[in-house]
Amino acid sequence: MSSPTPNHDDVVHSEPFLRSLMRRQLALSIACAATFLVALLGLPLLNYFAPAFMATRVAGFTLSWLILGVLFFPFVWIISYIFIKRSLRLEEAEVQQLRR
Amino acid sequence: MNLPLAFFGGVDPWIFTFSFITVAVTLWMGFRSAKTSKTASDFFVAGRSVSVGWNASAISGEYLSAASFMGVAGMVMSSGYDALWYPVCYACGYLFLLLFIAGPLRRFGAYTIPDFAEGRFDSPMFRKIAVCFVLFIGFFYTMPQMKGAGVTLAYIFPGLPYWVGVVLVGAVITLNVALGGMKGITLVQAVQYWIKLFAITVPVFVLMAVVGFYNGQIGANLAPGETAPTAAAAQASANSSAGIERKPLVAKAPADTAWIAPFGPLTTKAVNAAAAALPPEQRAAFLDEHQKPYSLVYTYSLIIALVCGTAGLPHILVRFYTNPDGVAAKKTTMWVMILIGVFYVFPPVFGVIGRNLMPELYSGVGAKGTDKVVLELPTLISAKYGVVGSILSGITCAGAFAAFMSTFSGLLVSMTGALAHDVYGRMLRPKSSSAERMVAFKISAILIGGVAVTLGCFVEPLEINFMVGQAFAIAAASYFPLLFMSVWWRGMTMKGAATGMLTGGLCALGAAALTNLGTLALDKGPMGKIFASFAPLNGYWAEHPLLRILCEQPAIWSVPLAITLMIVVSKATSTQVPADIRMKMLVLHAPEKLGLKQEYIQDHQAGAGH
Secondary structure (H helix, E strand, C coil): CCCCCCCCCCCCCCHHHHHHHHHHHHHHHHHHHHHHHHHHHHHHHHHHHCHHHHCCEECCEEHHHHHHHHHHHHHHHHHHHHHHHHHHHHHHHHHHHHHC | CCCCCCCCCCCCHHHHHHHHHHHHHHHHHHHHHHHHCCCHHHHHHHHHCCCHHHHHHHHHHHHCCHHHHHHHHHHHHHHHHHHHHHHHHHHHHHHHHHHHHHHHHHHHCCCCHHHHHHHHHCCHHHHHHHHHHHHHHHHHHHHHHHHHHHHHHHHHCCCCCHHHHHHHHHHHHHHHHHHHHHHHHHHHHHHHHHHHHHHHHHHHHHHHHHHCCHHHHHHCCCCCCCCHHHHHHHHHHHCCCCCCCCCCCCCCCCCHHHHHCCCCHHHHHHHHHHHHCCCHHHHHHHHHHHHHHHHHHHHHHHHHHHHHHHCCCHHHHHHHCCCCCHHHHHHHHHHHHHHHHHHHCCHHHHHHHHHHHCHHHHHCCHHHCHHHHHHHHHHHHHHHHCHHHHHHHHHHHHHHHHHHHHHHHHHHHHHHHHHHHHHHHHHHCCCCCHHHHHHHHHHHHHHHHHHHHHHHCCCCCCCHHHHHHHHHHHHHHHHHHHHHHHHHCCCCCHHHHHHHHHHHHHHHHHHHHHHHHHHHHHCCCHHHHHCHHHHHHHHHHHHCHHHHHHHHCCHHHHHHHHHHHHHHHHHHCHHHCCCCHHHHHHHHHCCHHHCHHHHHHHHCCCCCCC
């Protein structure tokens, strides 16, 4: 495929660079998303198959209410914190790799 | 005050004062920053120079709408556990935005989503399609904000008709936006986030200190399998100091076990309606067989709509362009999740306490129903602490004003931006000067404000939170697949993107509209008469409850449909992938430090809309 931009021989514009760039970032995103989705989509299943367990009282809350109404928020904050840290480190590594 | 006393007869001075101050401060700030909004860039993306802290507060301020402030509490009160999915997914949807969309989208650099659509696919035609969805989603989202305005004003001024509140608030905000543009509202919305957080937390803590804490209030409701003494014991252990008092529930309220457990009244409505249409002897067997599986489908569909929808709301996405760079965009998203997560813990508390202590709201309809529990609940402590109850109620009213005013102004800016920037500036008069575009911005703001107010007058019988959920479902089936796929898949073509987005989005839109028409036909007030011709729809749904669920919560089929169509059509038209796709992908994904963006702009002076 001929590209309209000149000077395409360097590493930045090479096909392998773009591939590795996208693959590394996507792998990180998917790992974080999978952790989140297991919890999010698993909770209705637990409610469905183990209703008695999820109705256990924890300090007045039912277990299910406590998880969804309170604990879910900090859980997501932790995932997003880890993601941002790693993704910024990834970007830094990419820049370093090219400057070398 | 020198205003006519007859009109202010039943008005509580504290409530009025707090609300009035919120409105006045909002307007003053809007006017003040209107003076500093000079250029077109100021109007559309606030000069792209908003810091992470301000921007995160502003996004949160814009996002926490009447649905979050009033609707969530009302829905938790009326439906119980199932309604908790709303606040949780409203907050957690940002994770998808953060993981897949926020950084790349900002790097690409454009004023609006239609800009992105055109730039990514080099297609002016696609811009037009994208603009339509800014307007569709926007109008669905403004309707509940307008209902919030109507309900709040009807609460502050008893006797004031619902529609007067809608018209009044709509007119005031429209004026504000027309004068200040994007830069004007960034400051206002940032401040309004903190007003809302204050307005929800302070009354909640005071109330809980007086009537018993969150866990104790939930403990007062029986879970399935529990008998009265068990609950009483749990209650006694959770609140050794303050015993939880409950008022007897009214006939229209759901029973404890259905309310506190998953798969309650919200998700089983369609099946219950279907069972009611059957002969009595078949009902139990029918419910046994269908109730829980169908509820699970409903729950999953709701989750998909809210999580994917958050990542596709145009008025939120447009805010990411106000970040200086992609790194700031990611950091902003994380802070938004923290700010709104903290907020969303509290509205359900109002719903729970409201169920125990203000059950009379279950009997109310429209502006008098559970949607106003946040506003009215603080007056409970008036009997004991006198004026404190009124002050707290005034604070929550101020919060409600902040909520629908900020979201409505945000929506108005993004819809006006679409009309003025995309339709006028790019399609009708591409050669127009900056000054002409600013005039176009103002005219568009007034036009869209007018339509939003008109729509708002019709929706009194619909639940605030439910309507917002529908806007999310439409966004989930249109913008989310578009952004997700075009950021990560280079094989996407314009035809694939357009087919998927149009089909998915229009299906969701149609389903949402049908559901609303069916609900409006059931209304006992004037709306029921206007929409009476849609009554047979409800009869049909009573025979096919699963279809009703798929219509009410379309995301479970419309999102996969949109993505599948995008893949299939793109594969079929794979020769039409943009020629410089590699460069586009680099700009989306490479860190800014490499400076690829400048290079791209120089190559494409006439290109992607800069």
